[in-house]
Amino acid sequence: MEYLQTFWADLPVVVQILLKIAAIMVPLLITVAYYTYAERKVIGHMQARMGPNRVGLFGFRLLGLGQPIADAVKLMFKEIIIPSGANKLLFLLAPLLSIGPALAAWAVFPFDAGLVLADINAGLLYILALTSLGVYGIIIAGWASNSKYALLGAMRSAAQIVAYEIAMGFALVGVLVAAGSLNLGEIVAAQQGNLLNWYWLPLLPLFVIYFISGVAETNRAPFDVAEGESEIVAGFHVEYSGMTFAVFFLAEYANMILISALTALMFLGGWLSPFQGTPLAGWFDWVPGIFWFLMKTGFFMFCFLWFRATFPRYRYDQIMRLGWKVFIPITIVWIVLIAWLKVA
């Protein structure tokens, strides 16, 4: 153990940081792969189907656990078709622009007390800035494809993301007013105490608005008009094939995990144990904080799938109305209320 510690300390800082990035990215990408599997399984069971159950590993079926790997291999060997008249450079750049921010946002994420790659004091602002960049991938994909469906999808998506980003930003302003800090670790620390101290209760409207806006921001059902299979085929990524298409998918699922993790962090007390402040607290002391964090994140990830299996797609004008005329006014009122409570 001591040998390992000295070995770690002797490594150059760049190598240390790279190893930490790998320690976040590898589990994240595996989660993304198995999230697609979970989606098909969960929705399958909700609709009284089996979901994928054929592709296994090493000759065993294992409930179809080999499916994501088979999908990845299939996508890698498919041809990347670039439409004639498409802007080649931007066409290939768009998937990268959509996955980059989704992965970079994890840099400031505290998984447990002190377990964070970059503990910067404007962490919340950094996350807001990066999530707002995801829209570029979609707009550029829509424009560079030189296709009407793609452009329409991109326009819908851009308008929707801009609208819901404001509601999301305001919901987070409420959190930062309540916590008095932009540092994610301090925001979690401010929720110490017990389950009722977590911000889901004091900031209940903001909690609901944040998560719904998160669903809209990631273009997921019931807000998936940007893809709208039944009207505009697949929206902004209709012209993409093979790995370029897969990267868009990875970005979408990475964003869903990011939103789930952020909701857990901001409103459900991150790594804090739900038994804190109850007589049971002593029994669960041995559970590492990251376990609670992952459980909470997992719950919201499940909600994404649950919504998709439950709700019919929103009409486009209703999406806009919900964003601009319902969510934004409610968040503004709640921010003022919280600021007043904080000062009084």
Add this chain to the structure above:
Amino acid sequence: MSFQLLLFYLFAAVLIGAALMVITRRNPVHSALFLVLAFFSCSGLWMLAEAEFLAIALVLVYVGAVMVLFLFVVMMLDINLAELRAGFVRNAPVAVLVALLIGAQLVLILGPERFGLAQFAAPVPKPADYSNTEALGLALFTEHLYAFEIAAVILLVGIIAAISLTLRRRPTTRYQNPGQQVRVQAKDRLRVVKMDAEDVA
């Protein structure tokens, strides 16, 4: 040369290059994307100057919101390039004159005698727990309160003016009332008629 200086020159070079591309590209979408790159490198420069709140806010506001709307509009435009370039030769002398004037003014004002390194000592690096955001908030709401409030009011006036200029209500347009739509019940729309079974002979 320190690593920071290297970063400074890198960001500065990208910034100037991107800014040049903004005004020389024929395709307005490319120009807008280069402007995004310029904002990014500018944000990097501000980060080096330890203004991390402003640096992230620049990305959040300009890249994340303003430029998205810019692109939105630019992609919709059907621009006739020949028409755009028609007046180029005729207007060139005036443009050169204006450019020279602005250049001369910049050199006179921002010259080394006023803005040289001698006038500005390198700032002392702040400790890690120094919160840029807090310092900015304190300065805005104490020293510069009036300027801040006046700026806010001007922005509000701008918003109202922009909306009232573009808001047109045509009498022929028919609006939906979402509240009414939500309140609709099945019995308002659907009448179930009870019928006797047909007598099949």
